[in-house]
Amino acid sequence: MTRAPYAADPAAHGPREFSCASGGEQRGPRTAFQRDRDRIIHSMSFRRLKAKTQVFIAPLGDHYRTRLTHSLEVAQIGRVIARALGLDEDLTEALCLAHDLGHPPFGHAGEAALSAAMERHGGFDHNAQALRTVMRIECPYPEHDGLNLTWDLLEGLAKHNGPVIAPNWALAELDEAFPLNLGSWPSLEAQVAAVADDIAYDNHDIDDGLRAGFLELDDLLSLDFLADQWRALEKRFPHAPRERLLRELVRDQIGLMVNDVLEHTAAQVKGLHSVAEVREAGRQLAGFSPAMAAQERRLKSFMYERLYYHPEQVAAAERARDVVARLFAAYAQEARLMPADWQARLPASDPARARMIADFIAGMSDRFAIQACTAIYGERPAGLINV
Template structure:
């Protein structure tokens, strides 16, 4: 029987996560709030400082390279819209899927994957750096908005989805393993269907919007991308439907169609997998031997072709390579200077850093840098390296 309790009267499937059966929060809070626990989670994420900073954290381009390219904030909003659409079609809890989509990039450092690779290399002696683990750390420790606890005190289901939305964690990153010892997240199973939806929505948004940004940045042409499966079909359909369409509208019409086809594919494939499993609860989804929310094999192949094209023509374009190398150097130097001289950290961070060069200093410096926006990282680099810039 479908569930329509809490959360706007959603007609939920039996295998959807039920807000009235949430496993609760690490720190119990008084009841009486008319919102469901996942609506409260979503609202806390949106009001978090880390969420606001996503506005100036970029995907591929550094913030000053153009006002029209995606940032982590616009990407997260687009992922949330796609996740909510898929969750509605599958009769899942839309609020949980949306909360996970909005929170999934909170742990990304400045400068996109370049910043992540640089931090990972500097943190290798201390367990490395993983942006998914950092997202969990942000919402369970680093945010400091509430008097009664560190972090946002999100519900168990949201934390579970953040930790393992990409699948079971056999060898979790250090922070996830540490947190799991205090508040077990069942790391050996799959996450809920809602978390799986958020992960697929991320893939859909990421590839399609990088295609859009890549064309608009003139790293490649739409006609070159149209040689790919799926992209070519969408391109030809848009041109046939709108003869003489302007190029900027043609790319939008092409990407819109590809997103729609991918969403339809995920809904159909998830429907087939769920029908075969015949789950009776959200825990049946978690205990399955494979994800229930996935692309079909042909769509997965097409998606991989798009990803490979973007890797070759966008992420390894000479202009992007220059940005990547500069961004890595900035991130590495910031880490080295502050790790060796934690007395240069702002007071609230310095008090926790311990001795110069220590493991504790490395952890604190890593958290400090990971929270930076592109703009702040560049300003901090200038303050630490240019004698003419006041500290």
């Protein structure tokens, strides 16, 4: 498809933080955004997403989503939307794949524990940590820290939820070193990545919740828009097994949301002629229509009530928060418990010392965090397999 005039152009991308003399930029016939995507995919942080919580902590079943499979599903949805709108698919995909790199073990439960542990040192936020991960923590290259991604990619990650008016310490520190124009809306590719994230977890969490038995079909059908779809499916496939209809329901809902985003966004960007005009618009351009946005808010409210705040989920989250809190306390008291390379770089005083301890813990997989806690305290944390 022809590139739209308001699409990000890899031939006119923003700078990278560090210039390199090694000639590594010439490895293969790739655009700048394709190199960004490949650097993310080949990073250790991306690989560790395979063992980080999406909804369920350390699930027994092989079919539940993790942060890795979620990120891949977001990227698939993001590419579909980007292609239909004439946007840069590679930048969109890279943003989708990188958006959760800052999540600590145990998802939002782990984030809450780190935020509490870091309260006197500026707090912790997974979105800012994603930037910190790709700009400072992942260091595979001999000439500079970080993955040295394009400005366009870093801007999109920083503004995953829109303009940032009051950045926390981590984002402020990175913005000072490499300004990301935090107060404006990002590219359409970044806006598409954000709405693709919503579409993926809104619907795939339904799938996992049904599989785990935490959600019931009758509960879902209390939402009129899902009930309408279900009745239509029963008419289309009168003899299909219920399990297959449930999966078809999820697919249909994703399709409805994607088509809504395409129609609404196309209307919003009509008459725009450049990426600069996207950033100067002063509002979100890629997203749901008002009617679909209202449905999506109802669905989110339902999911919080019935799945995310399910008593078994809440109990597992409490146990996970305890693991992360105990790890932070142990490393803060005795640095020799950390690997030698981390010990060697650990600052002598706070807040820098506490922030590096948080970096170490945030990079852990669920499994590694459980193993580390077991090694330190001599007893495996109980009750963290919750489905």
